[in-house]
Amino acid sequence: MIRARIAAGLAGCVALVVMGVSTFALAKDAPIKELMGENFAGLQTILISLITSDYAAVPKQANAIHEHAVELSQMAPEGPSADRKQFLSYAYNLDAHARDIESIVKLLIQHDKDREKVSLGTDHLREALAAHYGGMVTMCVACHNRFRQRVVQ
């Protein structure tokens, strides 16, 4: 029952997020906004998976964020400036977290197929996953605060 309630709550969040993302999609004119809207949707899907320990949807979303991070790194400000280095380090860090999430989650999916096994043995991996999720969000916020034009709406 609690699970059902959590699921209903999460479904509500997803609906809000989808609405938010479509607003971005309508307003978008630069390709970077497209990548970003998809990143945002991916984060929500990954969060739901982490909370429910149901990881099937994660590899695809983590891979999308990884690909966007690579594309972002190609949009860094030109020149040997400190700005360029910082932008790149945020993009690369986002990429590293996304890739670690993808590889950890693949192990967990494999592990969880065997219900006979005691799951406690991999619980630390579930927590490592959450830490990488936090790392991704930190990079979103760090890069936005420094490089997005309109910081406060």
Ligand code: HEC
């Ligand atoms: C390396 C820098 C960088 C990283 C990391 C980054 N973003 Fe962005 N993001 C930008 C920039 C620059 C813009 C502004 C694009 C524009 O105005 O054309 C932006 C815009 C956005 C937007 C559009 C709405 C807005 O407020 O402008 C969303 C949504 C978004 N990012 C989500 C994310 C999410 C989610 C993550 C993390 C998974 C993330 N971003 C990581 C640089 C980054």
